[in-house]
Amino acid sequence: MQDIELSVSTVELVAASALQADRPVRVLQYVLEPFGVPLSSMTTGGLWRLTGTAIDDIGTRQFHAVLKVIHTPLRWAGIDAVPVEMRGFVVAHVPWRTEADVYRSDLAKYLPAGLRLPDIYLIEDLDEDSAAIWMEDVQPESAGGWDNDCYTRVAYLLGCLAGAPEAPMGAERDIADFVVGPGEHVFIPMLRSGILHSHPAFDHAIDHHLEQDMLLFLDHIPLLLTEAAALPRTRAHGDACPQNMLRAGGGTVAID
Structure with a gap:
């Protein structure tokens, strides 16, 4: 720190x-x-x-x-x-x-x-x-965790933000940066190594086909990036998750 x-x-x-x-x-x-x-x-x-x-x-x-x-x-x-x-x-x-x-x-x-x-x-x-x-x-608010209604409501609010025509755009980040950076240097090598197969997140939480499906998905990344580059860009939180979308006072406070 x-x-x-x-x-x-x-x-x-x-x-x-x-x-x-x-x-x-x-x-x-x-x-x-x-x-x-x-x-x-x-x-x-x-x-x-x-x-x-x-x-x-x-x-x-x-x-x-x-x-x-x-x-x-x-x-x-x-x-x-x-x-x-x-x-x-x-x-x-x-x-x-x-x-x-x-x-x-x-x-x-x-x-x-x-x-x-x-x-x-x-x-x-x-x-x-x-x-x-x-x-x-x-x-x-400390009562209860996030349920489907919470996710739906926050997704709607983030969609409204994305579609606000006069809101400032701010700094842009290309999704390809995540692939070229942490993807190619950290996560993709980990996935190809097979080490994730023994990770606790895979244990009893998903079916045994997930790891193979993720490996097959890697072949589609170049095409998906090309398609994404052609789409319009709007505003996004960048890291919208329960940790950064705090429910308080009957609404949602976006941080981080």
Whole structure:
């Protein structure tokens, strides 16, 4: 996890924004604790939860926020696993600034009813290769997991976003990048090696034909990429999954 130096002035700015205070606040105490470090993400330097108390014209109040640091893939903890000759490709094709750019844009006003972004309190460029995003500490509903109705509803909302004609497009990623990058260098070799046959995900969860079907599918990838390249491009979350689509307040909050 990337080291973070936190100033009182930054905490006070975040606290004032989180509390929706009209005037500057004075922070009485705060704690910044790391949580859920997704080391598999090339562009995430770390996640922290900020809690504290501050005083303003209303009185003494508690505030909460989440800090996410994003950075160039070259600072990823697992970059040593990427061949040196491939690192230029990774930097060119993994747009690490996208999340900050989205939060700085006016995309939020084009989202369909029922889908929103987290409230953003502050975005700071730490240096030319990293940035800090201070955002709402969304508290997702804990009752039950995702069912078919949840997936259907979120799929509909994402479809509405894709079809929003005036929404900004943002950074584009070609689906071929996933094949040329992690596909050809990680996942396809693993599949061809047979090592996945003993992976727990294959055990009792699917029929025994899946591995062979996946191997046959590899032969169709070039044609599918050609067909995909000819299709219109729209807006997409990029990593829409229950972890990043938080159900809260009767709607869905899209993060990451």
